[in-house]
Amino acid sequence: MAVKKxxxxxxxxxxxxxxxxxxxxxxxxxxxxxEAKAAWPTGRFFQVxxxxxxxxxxxxxxxxxxxxxxxx
Numbered sequence: 496m497a498v499k500k501x502x503x504x505x506x507x508x509x510x511x512x513x514x515x516x517x518x519x520x521x522x523x524x525x526x527x528x529x530e531a532k533a534a535w536p537t538g539r540f541f542q543v544x545x546x547x548x549x550x551x552x553x554x555x556x557x558x559x560x561x562x563x564x565x566x567x
Contacts, residue, residue: 518561
């Protein structure tokens with residue numbers, strides 16, 4: 496029997512103009528969106544893909560060179 500992964504983590508990026516200024520993972524997308532809006536008022540917030548497991552999200556962060564800190 497296969498073990499089911501818990502998909503609890505969102506991946507996201509923030510873009511100002513054509514430049515990605517931030518990316519990360521969170522379990523509270525709305526809070527992260529509000530924090531990004533405060534930090535980059537002209538930025539656009541994008542969810543990347545579907546919810547995923549924490550380990551897969553951390554791998555994505557590492558592969559893309561973003562901060563490994565998780566917003567909650």
